Amino acid sequence: MSSSRPQWSKRSLTAQAMGHVDPITKAVVPPIHVATTYIRDEDNAYSSGYVYGRPDNATVREAEGVLAMLEEAQAGALLFSSGMAAATAVFQALNPGDHIVASKVMYWALRSWLMTEAVRWGLKVDFVETDDLDALKAAVVPGKTKMVWVETPSNPLWTITDIAAAADIAHAAGARLAVDSTTASPVHTRPLSLGADIVMHAATKILNGHSDVVAGVLAGAKVDEFWDKVASIRKMQGAILGPFEAYLLMRGMRTLHLRTAAQARTAMDLAERFSAHPKIARVLYPGLPQHPGHDIAARQMEGGFGYMLSIQLTDGEAAAIRAAARVHLWKRATSLGGVESLIEHRASIEGPGTPCPPDLLRLSAGIEAVDDLFRDLDEALRVG
Secondary structure: OOOOOOOOOHHHHHHOHHHOOOOOOOOOOOOOOOOOEOOOOOOOOOOOOOOEOOOOOHHHHHHHHHHHHHHOOOOEEEEEOOHHHHHHHHHHOOOOOOEEEEEOOOOHHHHHHHHHHHHHOOOEEEEEOOOOHHHHHHHOOOOOEEEEEEEOOOOOOOOOOOHHHHHHHHHHOOOEEEEEOOOOHHHHOOHHHHOOOEEEEOOOOOOOOOOOOOOEEEEEOOOOHHHHHHHHHHHHHOOEOOHHHHHHHHHHHOOHHHHHHHHHHHHHHHHHHHOOOOOEEEEEOOOOOOOOOHHHHHHHOOOOOOOEEEEEEOOOHHHHHHHHHHOOOOEEOOOOOOOOOEEEOHHHHHOOOOOOOOOEEEEEOOOOOHHHHHHHHHHHHHOO
């Protein structure tokens, strides 16, 4: 009879926070460690493995362990104080003059940072439609391009980039591939297993799922000089997540598999219903067969197509803004991935230069009854 430890599923490990039991109290919920400093040994060493709170924390390590397991990250995971802190650390690890190719449609705050701060630091950035592999290959310059940054599904049009193909293109040119997989979540997509070097999540979103934590995470395929540099940037800049926020994130992740499944089902149901709505010209959701990236999404996503969709209204921008103003169950708010469903006229938020169509409403499907969500938005669309 084998004495080896059973290989539990990711769902089981996540639900039990990797099965951690506090050795002192036997509590099944990991404690929150708030200490910022630790006792040295008599020989001045730190046998506990902890030195100071800025680069490291026991509660943060617990959450990072779950995330590394979910992403199958050999290098582990690093939690940051926000998704932006995590994403920008990747680019800060590059050198002045390095070339970056990034998705043209992506999270607007990071796109803005790349267009301003990254350029000011001496980085060269080109934005392309990364779902077009020919365009991606043409933009990557062997020997000069050091980072290819892909967001898939991309916010707010939910275009799909073939991660495995993008990895081949990047690696052939001597570049790394980083993937913003916030919308997919580790439940639906594992970019590292498809060839990516780094995966990023705005953990504020579906990973936490309760709209009460701002956090970001990077997971790495392997420990190398670049990964060590990213870790050093987090340490030196003090960008680590706080222990209470790490505890809340861990609490949220315990139900991750249940929430992602429920929210993806709701998003799919709504996408199908709205596809036949007379006030809606187009539904953007990778789960729909007519979506241009559906076949790739079906290949690299598992168990669903995510919780985000967008609709474009037949009567244009003014109608979209009016509809968002008339909902009751949907909440008009920025962000996504929480248990409550959110609606937003995205072009108004992003402002001039946005690639977001003015007639578009971005929808984040929560865990409410899908019939209620449909009826609420249907009524808002039909009024006026």
